[in-house]
Amino acid sequence: MGMQQFILIVLSVVIIAVSMVIGFSLFTHNASDSNRQAIISDLQQMAAHANAYYKAPLTIGGGGRLWVPKVDGVYQGDRCGLWLNYAGYEEHLSGDTFVTENGTFLMWINSYTDDILKIEGTGTEIGHDEVNPVKARMELTGATSEIDITILN
Numbered sequence: 001m002g003m004q005q006f007i008l009i010v011l012s013v014v015i016i017a018v019s020m021v022i023g024f025s026l027f028t029h030n031a032s033d034s035n036r037q038a039i040i041s042d043l044q045q046m047a048a049h050a051n052a053y054y055k056a057p058l059t060i061g062g063g064g065r066l067w068v069p070k071v072d073g074v075y076q077g078d079r080c081g082l083w084l085n086y087a088g089y090e091e092h093l094s095g096d097t098f099v100t101e102n103g104t105f106l107m108w109i110n111s112y113t114d115d116i117l118k119i120e121g122t123g124t125e126i127g128h129d130e131v132n133p134v135k136a137r138m139e140l141t142g143a144t145s146e147i148d149i150t151i152l153n
Contacts, residue, residue: 031125032125032126032127032128032134034125035102035103035123035124035125035134036123036125036127036134036136036151038102038103038123039102039103039121039122039123039134039135039136040121040136040149040151041102042100042102042103042105042121043105043119043121043136043138043149044138044147044149046084046098046105046107046119046138047119047138047140047147049083049084050080050083050084050107050117050119050140051140051142051145052083053079053080053083053084054066054067054080054117054142056083058071061079061082061083062083063079063080063142065142065143066113066142067080067109067112067114067115067117067142068080068109068112075112080107080117081096081098081107084098084107096108102121102123102124103121103122103123103124103133103134104121104122105119105120105121105122106119106120106122107119115141115142115143116139116140116141116142117139117140117142118137118138118139118140119137119138119140120135120136120137120138120152121135121136121137121138122134122135123135127153128153129153132153133153134153135151135152135153136149136150136151136152137149137150137152138150
């Protein structure tokens with residue numbers, strides 16, 4: 001009888017251990033997916049604010065249909081960043097980097113005359129590759145207000 005009880009105890013311990021591993025795996029996967037969706041949501045909100053900046057006239061601090069407008073012959077590279085900062089983002093590290101509770105966002109354009117604004121969000125949870133954090137990139141075309149979001153990890 002003692003051997004049967006020992007086998008049942010060992011079997012119970014193995015089943016509990018496997019259940020704990022599966023539960024932990026499901027929890028981390030859910031946290032990663034949740035952070036990815038939050039990053040995408042933040043990118044969509046930033047796109048709305050950036051689009052408002054792009055379409056607003058220079059006289060009220062907007063871009064006047066440019067991402068980097070010229071004021072008195074000088075390119076004003078940080079104006080869109082300031083507009084996003086005024087929109088209520090938690091921390092404004094520089095003219096092109098923002099931090100929310102979901103992650104860090106970097107904003108750039110390829111040239112002063114480029115019509116596409118890019119914002120890349122890096123999350124706080126580990127992504128699909130199980131090494132690097134969650135990451136997504138948004139491209140906003142100013143003239144058409146077209147938004148393209150790509151999940152990078």
